[in-house]
Amino acid sequence: MSEEADTRLLVTGGAGFIGSNFVRHVMGATSHDVTILDKLTYAGRIDTVSDLLGPRVRFVLGDIGDAALVSPLVAESDAVVHFAAESHNDRALHDPRPFVETNVVGTFTLLEAVRAHGARLHHVSTDEVFGDLAYDDTARFDERTAPDPSSPYAASKAASDLLVKAWVRSFDIRATISNCSNNYGPYQSVEKFIPRQITNVLRGRRPQLYGSGRNVRDWMHVDDHSSAVLAILENGTIGETYLVGADGERSNRRVVELILELTGQPSDAYDLVADRPGHDRRYAIDATKLRDELGWRPRHRDFATGLGQVIDWYRANEAWWAADKDRVERYYAATER
Numbered sequence: 001m002s003e004e005a006d007t008r009l010l011v012t013g014g015a016g017f018i019g020s021n022f023v024r025h026v027m028g029a030t031s032h033d034v035t036i037l038d039k040l041t042y043a044g045r046i047d048t049v050s051d052l053l054g055p056r057v058r059f060v061l062g063d064i065g066d067a068a069l070v071s072p073l074v075a076e077s078d079a080v081v082h083f084a085a086e087s088h089n090d091r092a093l094h095d096p097r098p099f100v101e102t103n104v105v106g107t108f109t110l111l112e113a114v115r116a117h118g119a120r121l122h123h124v125s126t127d128e129v130f131g132d133l134a135y136d137d138t139a140r141f142d143e144r145t146a147p148d149p150s151s152p153y154a155a156s157k158a159a160s161d162l163l164v165k166a167w168v169r170s171f172d173i174r175a176t177i178s179n180c181s182n183n184y185g186p187y188q189s190v191e192k193f194i195p196r197q198i199t200n201v202l203r204g205r206r207p208q209l210y211g212s213g214r215n216v217r218d219w220m221h222v223d224d225h226s227s228a229v230l231a232i233l234e235n236g237t238i239g240e241t242y243l244v245g246a247d248g249e250r251s252n253r254r255v256v257e258l259i260l261e262l263t264g265q266p267s268d269a270y271d272l273v274a275d276r277p278g279h280d281r282r283y284a285i286d287a288t289k290l291r292d293e294l295g296w297r298p299r300h301r302d303f304a305t306g307l308g309q310v311i312d313w314y315r316a317n318e319a320w321w322a323a324d325k326d327r328v329e330r331y332y333a334a335t336e337r
Contacts, residue, residue: 008033010077010119012064012110013084015044017188018124018222022081023052025226032056037073038084039063042327043189047320064106067113074113079120079233082110085160087126087153090191093277094335096152103156104163111167114175121164121175122233127218127243129158129179132280135214140284141179143241150278161241168239176236178229180244181285184306185222186313190325193217194307197256198314199325201263211275213253216282220246221300231294245285246298255307262308 009026013019014036023034034057038044046059053059062069064084074080084106086092086099107123114121130141131148147162149155167173184194197207228244236242250258257267290296300306314321 007031007078008035008076010035010037010073010080012037012080012082013044014038015040015046015049015059016083017043017185017192018183018225019044019081019083020048020052020187021185021222022083022226022229023049023057025223025230027052027056029227029230034058035060035073035077037062037064037070041086042191042324043087048187063102065101065109067109070109071113071116074110074119075117077119079122080110080114081229081233082107082121082123085124085157090276090332090335092151092153092156096156099153099156103153104159107160107163111163111173114173115167115171118174120233121173122229122236123160123164123175123177124229125157125161125177125179126154127179127181127245127283127285128154128280129161130283133282133284135216135282137282140245140286141243142286143243143289150280154280165241174238176232176238177241178232178244179241179285180225180228181218181220181246181248181283183222183225184219184310186310186317187320188222189328190321191328191331193252194255194259194310195314195321196328197259198263198311199321201259201265202315202318203325207256207259207270208273209252209256209270210273210279213251213256213270213272214281215252215279216249216284217252217255218245218283218285219248219250219255219303220244220298221306224298224300227299228290228296231296232290235294237293242290242294243285243287244290245287246300247285247287248303249282249284250303258304258307259311262304262311
């Protein structure tokens with residue numbers, strides 16, 4: 001992909017957590033111009049990116065499923081980085097339809113625009129498409145792992161991955177895919193696991209853990225994810241899939257205990273609640289291909305240090321999350337989760 005200043009990226013979902021952090025990374029690491037396309041649902045907020053808007057970054061409000069809107073935006077872009085997705089498992093269990101509409105039909109709409117206009121595409125996905133691993137297993141997901149989704153969200157993302165693969169083979173579009181482990185960092189919706197627990201503690205509420213809290217996630221800092229996506233976009237092999245992870249396996253119980261420790265609370269000051277349906281046991285990523293082929297390495301290797309910085313961010317930015325926190329807790333109370 002061109003490194004010239006007039007290179008224009010279309011970033012779908014660029015006002016959400018991972019997408020907005022990617023735009024910030026692009027602003028600092030390249031001379032690319034960016035158009036953010038975002039529907040501004042519960043996870044996307046204009047105030048997350050308002051400080052970025054200017055000569056190099058513009059914002060377009062809209063749905064990736066709107067072909068009349070998407071097609072001209074793709075036509076004027078050199079490359080598309082596709083973050084836009086419905087991504088919250090609890091919401092998918094309550095109402096799967098938006099996940100199919102956005103993650104499957106929306107991706108199809110974007111693929112047709114890419115096919116029509118010849119833009120380069122990078123599709124951002126999740127390790128949840130692979131299902132889960134046993135607690136006592138040493139195996140990790142890699143690029144040869146077959147899809148085996150456990151939830152409506154994971155199934156919709158697996159479907160979108162397969163659509164991208166089919167469009168590469170059938171229509172020769174220039175696309176790559178990445179499947180990433182769980183991200184943490186600033187600007188993440190307080191519906192998500194780590195910010196919900198942090199904001200609970202900051203508001204004097206006891207965190208809650210599904211089941212036994214034994215479930216394991218492979219955590220990586222969102223800045224490391226951003227650098228990986230940019231590396232794949234600029235140097236990845238067309239048609240290939242890359243798994244992105246930072247060797248950050250930790251149980252949900254240990255994450256909550258660490259949040260409590262870092263905020264000066266007793267490490268056992270949490271409650272266990274009924275598990276959610278289809279709760280995956282363990283995720284683990286083997287990112288050898290990404291590291292060997294593209295030379296990518298994570299910078300945030302100390303999880304406790306990174307988590308402490310994120311806690312400080314939420315403590316300093318209560319004005320950003322306070323209103324959403326009230327809405328989220330009302331939602332959980334209404335759905336008994």
